[in-house]
Amino acid sequence: MRPILLHGHTRSLTKIKYNSDGDLLFSASKDKSPSVWYSHNGERLGTFEGHGGTVWDLDVSYDSNRLLTGGADGACILWNVSNGKELFRWTTETQNAVRAVAFAEGDRKALYVTDKTMGQSCEIFIVEISENIAQQTSGHLKRIVVQGDRATVALWGKLNKTILTGHSDGTISLWNAETGKLLKSIKPHTKLVQDIQFSKDREFFITASKDQSSLIIDATTLEVMKQYTADCPINSASISPLFPQIMLGGGQDAMNVTTTSARQGKFEVRFFHLVFEEEIGRVKGHFGPINTLAFHPNGKSFASGGEDGFVRLHFFDEDYFSFKFPEELTFEMNSDE
């Protein structure tokens, strides 16, 4: 099926995310306006106006009523999805950019991460979200100071017990969300970790790094389980909710793009078999590096956001659903007996 091109952003995409039902797609970009789209036809519902600069990250609540965004203007904003109104705003003391935001499971808590700039260290703020917005306060429940290299991505672990962060030196860290203590830290990558996405059950996650590799890691033990390599920096990776598959996206850095032609820029989404670590297909389309990827919650379509300012909605063809490795088929037959 032909992909749908969402042309609404004037600058490169930084993050795209489906809501839990999969009917909406949220996108953040280096322009100031995060947007929401219908995922089945690519129609834009509206934008969220209020940020003063690049919007680095966003997250949508489980019931799709609220949206959380964080931007380079040092603001973390809570929005009403249905009317696009700003509900609440946290600002950092020194206007440090907000690099990552995330709702906790149940949407009663959220976190935002500030950048390490101008002598300020990188910090994780855990805030309480009130159901009644009138009671919302700007205080925070916990403030974790990150020593060393800055966190580029942060997520809540299973049942909000832990916080998982990826760092600019390739480190992955696991924190106790209650005490703010560092539980475990590994350095499986040699370069910046650009993206981390959980599996459905939050038992394992996939990383995407500039060191041209992507890893599946156990969320409890931080044991590296699978590795996928590409021949270009990887900006985003996502696990299919339907099949044992993952997808990677990336490409030559924008500054190096002129040294290669578009066909060699590697601006393709690559699909790998999760278990065999083998590439099974590619989807072309973007003419700049891919910055962010997301599977639809039902696994039947996916979206990609690129440096070129486009979001592309792809719907898988019929034969995608029937594709299997011969070993998988024999294995399934044997296990049925």
Next chain:
Amino acid sequence: MAVGNNDLSHLTTIEDLENAEFDESSIDFSDIEAKFAVNVPTGFAHVIVVDNVPIVDQAKEEKLFRVIAKLFKEAGAIQPDGIHMPRDPKTGMSKGYLFIEFETPESADKAVVLFSGHRFDKTHTFSVAKFDSVETYTSIPDEFVAPAEETFEPKEHLLSWLTDPRARDQFAMVKGEEVGVYWNNKAEVPDRAEARTHWTDAYVAWSPLGRYLVTVHKQGIAIWGGQSWKKIMRFSHPNVKLVDFSPNELYLVTWSHEPFVTPDGQHHHLAVWDIESGERLRTFPTDPSTMPQPEAQRGGVAGPVRFGWPIFKWSFDSKFIARMTPGAQGAISIYEVPGMGLLDKKSIKIENLQHFEWSPTEHIISYWTPESGNIPARVTLIRIPTREIVRTKNLFGVIDCKLAWQSAGEFLLVRVDRLKSKKQTVTSFEIFRMREKDIPVDVVEHKAGEDISTISWEPSGARFAILGAEAQKTSVSFYQVQPPSTSSANTGTKLLKTQETKGINTVSWSPKGRFCVLAGIRGMQGDLQFWDLDDQSIMATGEHYTCTDIDWDPTGRYVVTSVSAWRAQSDTGFIMWTFTGQQLTKQNVLGFKQFVWRPRPPTLLTPAMQKKIRKNLKDYSKDFELQDAAETNKASQEVQEKRFSQIREWRDFLADNQAKYDQDRTERIKLYGFDPDAKRNAQDIEELEEWIEEIVDETEEVYRGD
């Protein structure tokens, strides 16, 4: 009072200082003494002995001394009264030798080099030695002591790779700091035969028959071979850049911009070596104007330099090596190996010599000279060593010529550029048929106005390819030299096909002929066309973006296109294709620099045996097909087993996860306030369909129907 503490502040006047007690012996001068020690020539390093001098009496002595002094002055200043000639006290005649005292030992050294073997007159040839060495010679014991016999150590067979049961070929690859030699397994991962880091400082090369792997270092070059890749020999040539083997792998020519300085002060950049002994046979100077530039000035590309190399050209059987001096004083100098003496003691003088080439199968040299005065331009073939002229051809109005031999030496192609009008040049090809009586020449006019960039012969074949450009269009043309025939209609050389091509700048023939690859490399897009010349068609096209090199394997079955880190920043690696243009494998190799197939020596089978094999090819190929099938089967079985265990492991992991997930159910419900999974699984989702009708516009029109 102690001086050692350097406290001299209380000494107010010079007198005080002089009167101060000072013990000189307490200071250690030995370092200064060593530094400024005068090197007194204690021996007789500045004295030489000249033997085989004419025996003369007292009366003629003065005259002889005058002549000798005049002669040896060339080496350096002679001390006054520095010539001494002992004489027989009985007869008064001299003894036939004399001593010369020079001012410096250096002059004496030079004199030995200059006058050893100097022919003084018909009967007297000097033999000159340092006076010091006379002592060395006299101290040699009179009795011969046989040197201890070295125990024989068997060497590894240098052609052992040819005995591979699967008859695979090898290739060498340089990536990053590592050099590796691998077995080609077609589409499968190549087997490593040997790999070492820092094996070479620049590039690697194979000797022409594949016996040796050459590595290039700051100190010189080294050659390696045999099953364990031992160092066979090294040749010390500082900062060596270029290497050229003789076709039989017995000799080696090296070039470096850092010269050897000969005893008489000349700078020699070229050296010829004997491979088996490691001896330097002879060194030569290079004409500075034709010298390749040292690395820094070429823009830092560390790969092999091809410009103007080889300077020395080997005859096909490695018996002779020849170089030329271009221009008005032109000459071809031919040396015989291993003696490295000039053939017949003189060069072949050829006025205005432009270019020469050896025949690849005969002792024939071809060269051309341009028009000068009333003499037309001329291509000449001469036989060596008789210097008999085999054939000449006069050419008129010539601007430029290029000589190209077919690899079997059957044809010599001369490309002739002539000026047609003031701006337009025309090109014609003159093909010398070497195997026919009186060497007839075919002349073919090429399409006017085309700028020809490449001429390339089919190996051992009768076809050649031309790449030309006219205005913005580029095209390829194939010509065929017809076999001799009685009917005049079919003789000569015919144009087979011309086709317009885009983005092509290179022709690369299969070493077995018939097939060739046309490619656009080094600065072009990397388009590839795989041609079959028997029906002049393109079998397949391909692409290897930013491709820099093309290499055919020695059997002509595979082609490797590669992107070298010497010329491109990214996407380095190689693609292996079959000769029909099917891609077998693509390898992206970080820091990939060089890919070289190991050459094979010519087959030992007679033409009759080869014919027999070709006839029964099916019987032979059966075995190989079985082998191939077994190989892929084995590989796929391994893969299958690995995958099964991977699936099993992953299923267990997922099952564990599911158990944990289910355990957490109550806690999850507490967090969300409902069961998120229940909601998703529920079938009772109410689907509402709402129709909204909106009237946008309403107009009334009268319909006039029939």
